[in-house]
Amino acid sequence: MRQPAERRRTQVASGHSDPAGGQIYFSVAAIALSCYANSLGGDFVHDDVPAVLQNRDVLGLTGLSELFVNDFWGTRMSDPNSHKSYRPLTVLTFRANYILSGLEPYWFHAWNVVLHTMAAVLFTRVCVVVAGLRPQFAAIAGALFAAHPVHTEAVSGIVGRADVLACVLFLLSFLAYHGKPEMEDCQISTVGLWTSVFFGALAMLSKEIGVTVILVNLLYDLYRSWPFVKRSIFCLQWNKETVQFARRAARILISLCFLLAIRLALLQGTWPRFSIQDNPAAFHPSRQVRFLTFCYLAAYNCWLILCPWSLSHDWQMGSLPLITSVADSRNLATILLLGFCVALIYRSICDFEQQKQTPLILGCLFLVMPFLPATNLIITVGFVVAERVLFIPSLGFLILVVYGVQLVWSSLIRHRWLLMSGGCLLLLIFCGRTVVRNNDWTSREALIKSGLKAVPHNAKMHYNLANLLKDKEQYDEAVFHYQQALRLWPAYASAHNNMGTLMSIPEQAKVHFLEAIKHSPDHVHAHYNLGQIYKLENRTADAVQMLRRCVKLVKEQSSKHHSNAVENILQHIMRLQPKNPDNIVEFARWMHVIGHEWKALVNHQNVLSMIPHHRDSVMGIAIALRSRGHAARAIRLAQRVALNRRGSSRVCSKAMKAC
Incomplete structure (x- = not known):
């Protein structure tokens, strides 16, 4: 057998x-x-x-x-x-x-x-x-x-x-x-x-x-x-x-x-x-x-x-x-x-x-x-x-x-x-x-509309359609779908944030931005937008605080992919407080991080024109000069600072170590 x-x-x-x-x-x-x-x-x-x-x-x-x-x-x-x-x-x-x-x-x-x-x-x-x-x-x-x-x-x-x-x-x-x-x-x-x-x-x-x-x-x-x-x-x-x-x-x-x-x-x-x-x-x-x-x-x-x-x-x-x-x-x-x-x-x-x-x-x-x-x-x-x-x-x-x-x-x-x-x-x-x-996959609009037809109770579908309508400047329809998204998912932070950007009354917008931050404490855009509201209310200190929080969040999430966002936020902070040297130094440091040494040098020099021998700027210039292959110039700068200012030996030694 x-x-x-x-x-x-x-x-x-x-x-x-x-x-x-x-x-x-x-x-x-x-x-x-x-x-x-x-x-x-x-x-x-x-x-x-x-x-x-x-x-x-x-x-x-x-x-x-x-x-x-x-x-x-x-x-x-x-x-x-x-x-x-x-x-x-x-x-x-x-x-x-x-x-x-x-x-x-x-x-x-x-x-x-x-x-x-x-x-x-x-x-x-x-x-x-x-x-x-x-x-x-x-x-x-x-x-x-x-x-x-x-x-x-x-x-x-x-x-x-x-x-x-x-x-x-x-x-x-x-x-x-x-x-x-x-x-x-x-x-x-x-x-x-x-x-x-x-x-x-x-x-x-x-x-x-x-x-x-x-x-x-x-x-x-x-x-x-x-x-x-x-x-x-x-x-x-x-x-x-x-x-x-x-x-x-x-x-x-x-x-x-x-x-x-x-x-x-x-x-x-x-x-x-x-x-x-x-x-x-x-x-x-x-x-x-x-x-x-x-x-x-x-x-x-x-x-x-x-x-x-x-x-x-x-x-x-x-x-x-x-x-x-x-x-x-x-x-x-x-x-x-x-x-x-x-x-x-x-x-x-x-x-x-x-x-x-x-x-x-x-x-x-x-x-x-x-x-x-x-x-x-x-x-x-x-x-x-x-x-x-x-x-x-x-x-x-x-x-x-x-x-x-x-x-x-x-x-x-x-x-x-x-x-x-x-x-x-x-x-x-x-x-x-x-x-x-x-055919539904041929364009963003076709895909979103087909998805909303299949799953009308999906808050994200309403949110995506609202974003599309917002991009097409159909603001009334966009507000409607943001509202639908929030009705289906009240804790939807991004929907709150985008809804706030469409509010004509700042107080209403602030409510949505605060709700977004409440449900998502790491929401970068909500912090940024709330900072803009504080700026309109002449609450400059609060606005700067929000923007600094944005910079910290973006850096934590991925500095490589959000370098432009960090740069824009830091520039905005400098516009709000143009005479604050700490803001300029922070911007110069970021320029050094992303490889823009010339911008870093220029901004550190701006700080030195305001506060001669500013320690962080001296250090920043020394590091930038070394990165550009000018270690000797950096050492001479540190020595000159030490001669021109009593008690600058610590600054000089740190700058020389950086070289």
Whole structure:
């Protein structure tokens, strides 16, 4: 009697050698390209602006080595304010885009579409070669993946390249490990194993969830090797196949631990900081509320894959209300998902011995493992729902769905036309919805309005629309949407601040600025705007105090990216108190910090014209002269000060040390 594993291998090999394979891959690629052709005309929107347009690593303003110590947004990983998202390979592709075509959005989108097409083709190959789906059903799975509307955020949004690139490398890693059906069971080559680890590491450098492919490879290897492992356990004797599996498992686990250790070390001892606006459930004091909400969010993500109709680029701030009671009807969705998972687990365990339902096991692994980090069960994430994180898990969902269709097809004879018609209709609907959704990503205005239509209770959507209307000088409409944002989220500091800037009565504006500072004590713009109000009220001392607070906050947050803001604020302080030497010295020091030595010299000299032998200015001039290669002049300056002023020996000695 033929062994179960051999029977499975024969099935897979026959699918791999199907002569229509080339046509299948070409068809899937054509669908992917046609669905996203209209995304090529899109602009930089949403997160594309800070991740690309404002990212010094992308613009070539830093060395290549900086890419490996900075996060996805160009901030040092060691910075406490870093987002801690480490994706240097994705940033490197952005930089290559910039070198080849500048900041032309067309080519950034084109790279995304090409990568998505590659992912769809590789997924189709996995379905044929490893999952063992019949070629025509593998083509259906690939086509549904290529056209699925939930992928529009990852493909049409430029920053979604992290997910698409990670998916391509995820599939390459899996195929390197398991993609050779002609090999005997449990005879995975050493080259294939280390190649899979290499691609897995690259996937992690594209986006963090990419590293889960290494665990997927190991678990699927365990499934394939289970008959031999079980025999060794019951016979208390290690056979050849079990020994080989143990060696592979040891190498995989050591590699995985090594990669995870590197990734954890890059956190520099601090976890990313998220706010209650980013993930309200994570900050709720009730454990029951957190548990019920997180479980429901998992069910909601599955619903988005199953019915991707209501889509949004942002799901924060009240988009999905928290589940505060067991009696909430939304818990039924959680129960339904739980029942589905229990049934899948039961069928999967039963199949470990017979190994007749490879797509079932593979679908579960592809669905669960990459999605696990986004469930808030392992770590707290900075989002409620994010369609882009479903890019890889949708692979498993589609394998399960198409495998179910294949089983139904096999049991039907007379009514197969119904399945065929339904499949074609679903594919057409997906294609149409994707094309329409791509249009939402073409501009900032279209994206915000589509998001507000999908999640009208999202305070951030109203805030973003108000900002857009404010930029278009439609102030009455902007005030209305700021009011809506504050109605939905009364502690929204940025909405209070921007609302204050539109108030014609200073007293009303001051109320909003104070509210913004109350809810966000580190809000730079609110402090600055409140300082302007104090200036109008002739409260110069209070105005200067607010502006000094601004300078301190900006420096703490990131002096590299806000040097212009610090310079402008310090200049404003000097205008308010033009005869205060301390203000001029502080401005001169900042000029030295950002490398403007000439401006530093001029301002220090202005202080000396007001107060001869001013200690800080003498020190500043000495340091500036040394930086410009004039150490001898700096020493002569210090000596002259010492001669002209009694008791200046300390100043002289400090200045000479600075030289």
